[in-house]
Amino acid sequence: xxxxxxxxxxxxxxxxxxxAIRGEILTHAQVLALCDHPLILDSSETxxxxxxxxxxxxxxxxxxxxxxxxxxxxxxxxxIEARDGFPADPNxxxxxxxxxxxxxxxxxxxxxxxxxxxxxxxxEMLTISVPSSSIQVHMMMQLLIGSExxxxxxxxxxxxxxxxxxxxxHGTHNPLIYAFFWCSISYYLDEETGWxxxxxxxxxxxxxxxxxxVNVRALVVINPGNPTGRVLAEANQREIVEFCxxxxxxxxxxxxxxxxxxxxxxxxxxFKNISRSMGFGEKDISSVSFHSAxxxxxxxxxxxxxxxxxxxxxxxxxxxxxxxxxxxxCSNISGQILAxxxxxxxxxxxxxxxxxxxxxxxxxxxxxxxxxILEDAFNSLEGVTCYKAEGALYSxxxxxxxxxxxxxxxxxxxxxxxxxxxxxxxxxGIVVVPGSGFGQRPGTWHFRCTILPQEDKILAIVxxxxxxxxxxxxxxxx
Numbered sequence: 042x043x044x045x046x047x048x049x050x051x052x053x054x055x056x057x058x059x060x061a062i063r064g065e066i067l068t069h070a071q072v073l074a075l076c077d078h079p080l081i082l083d084s085s086e087t088x089x090x091x092x093x094x095x096x097x098x099x100x101x102x103x104x105x106x107x108x109x110x111x112x113x114x115x116x117x118x119x120x121i122e123a124r125d126g127f128p129a130d131p132n133x134x135x136x137x138x139x140x141x142x143x144x145x146x147x148x149x150x151x152x153x154x155x156x157x158x159x160x161x162x163x164x165e166m167l168t169i170s171v172p173s174s175s176i177q178v179h180m181m182m183q184l185l186i187g188s189e190x191x192x193x194x195x196x197x198x199x200x201x202x203x204x205x206x207x208x209x210x211h212g213t214h215n216p217l218i219y220a221f222f223w224c225s226i227s228y229y230l231d232e233e234t235g236w237x238x239x240x241x242x243x244x245x246x247x248x249x250x251x252x253x254x255v256n257v258r259a260l261v262v263i264n265p266g267n268p269t270g271r272v273l274a275e276a277n278q279r280e281i282v283e284f285c286x287x288x289x290x291x292x293x294x295x296x297x298x299x300x301x302x303x304x305x306x307x308x309x310x311x312f313k314n315i316s317r318s319m320g321f322g323e324k325d326i327s328s329v330s331f332h333s334a335x336x337x338x339x340x341x342x343x344x345x346x347x348x349x350x351x352x353x354x355x356x357x358x359x360x361x362x363x364x365x366x367x368x369x370x371c372s373n374i375s376g377q378i379l380a381x382x383x384x385x386x387x388x389x390x391x392x393x394x395x396x397x398x399x400x401x402x403x404x405x406x407x408x409x410x411x412x413x414i415l416e417d418a419f420n421s422l423e424g425v426t427c428y429k430a431e432g433a434l435y436s437x438x439x440x441x442x443x444x445x446x447x448x449x450x451x452x453x454x455x456x457x458x459x460x461x462x463x464x465x466x467x468x469x470g471i472v473v474v475p476g477s478g479f480g481q482r483p484g485t486w487h488f489r490c491t492i493l494p495q496e497d498k499i500l501a502i503v504x505x506x507x508x509x510x511x512x513x514x515x516x517x518x519x
Contacts, residue, residue: 076097113381120384192255192399198479236269259291265432268489272431303409304431327353334379346376446517459485
């Protein structure tokens with residue numbers, strides 16, 4: 042097994058935690074056991090193991106549930122196998138109320154377990170694919186952050202859920218380059234090369250953090266990028282995997298926008314796929330993968346559903362993971378169903394395949410066109426530069442503001458990009474998020490804009506934005 046450490050290395054808080062509402066007794070309850078594992082109903086031993094009324098009740102319940110399974114984990118595991126080309130075990134799947142809760146709420150103590158293992162092995166890597174919704178993020182932070190000396194490498198710019206979660210769970214605030222209130226250890230994406238992730242930057246920040254006594258536990262990677270829209274190249278992903286393996290770091294990979302790739306020369310690859318293709322298997326890699334139903338081209342934001350996939354853990358560690366996950370109560374049924382549906386879409390031969398494929402292609406093609414329209418519009422504005430959105434749902438243009446505007450922002454006790462965003466909202470009703478909310482190099486200013494406005498309305502929005510920007514620059518020029 043990949044995990045050769047004992048329970049002595051498990052976060053003591055996890056070992057002390059008891060939750061009698063779920064556990065061995067409930068696991069052995071007859072009707073529920075039959076519902077969770079319906080194949081038992083076809084076993085020759087069923088009559089000797091279960092009472093007749095338990096079997097009858099289970100059949101009645103299962104008849105009301107699509108797919109004849111309460112967890113829907115088989116569908117998710119099959120979808121992961123189809124995506125990655127490597128086996129996935131339904132028993133490795135933990136369903137959650139969205140991706141953020143899994144990163145932030147499995148009660149973070151579970152990955153403290155994995156981190157201890159990775160640190161001691163130092164030749165293995167724990168891969169964590171994490172979408173950007175809050176329940177999963179809280180779970181992971183509870184596992185990773187044990188004290189204020191623990192730190193996590195976070196990208197700048199980044200979706201602020203990670204840094205905020207680190208702060209909430211008492212991790213090390215960024216003592217290095219720039220005092221963003223939410224960050225752990227910042228590493229900067231390279232804007233000049235289209236927001237690339239440079240290994241040399243990771244190495245420098247890791248070395249500096251360790252020299253200051255920070256116990257660096259993990260690396261956060263968001264792919265496709267939020268807010269940058271960058272899609273990592275496969276070669277770059279291999280470098281990241283090797284960096285984490287060499288340094289004994291957990292790789293936290295937010296892959297929630299995996300279906301949203303617009304660049305013709307780019308393709309999404311999960312970090313599980315990358316690590317497995319590099320030869321790292323169950324015996325040398327522990328992994329936790331995250332996904333969500335609320336993002337991507339389906340965008341079911343009103344339905345909270347997601348999953349975590351744990352692989353490469355010893356049975357005793359899995360028990361701790363199960364216990365901590367149980368404390369968070371069950372994920373909602375509709376969210377579970379959605380999570381299974383996004384990982385098991387209609388296939389060739391299914392009655393709905395043609396209509397599904399046509400609708401998916403129409404949505405993604407429209408998003409790509411909208412991204413291009415906004416990219417061209419931003420680059421036509423005075424003092425604004427915007428790199429191509431290769432994926433996800435956002436553009437992240439840089440704006441060079443006049444000195445008079447920066448001074449006015451300082452007098453208003455607000456960041457210059459927030460000052461611009463507020464003026465834009467008041468003048469046009471257009472909402473953008475200031476780059477200062479995601480982190481940026483000191484002295485640079487940005488804002489994040491979604492590519493979600495309806496295609497038949499986006500040109501009118503561009504027109505209002507263009508007119509506002511000209512007036513703003515004229516007002517604060519010189």
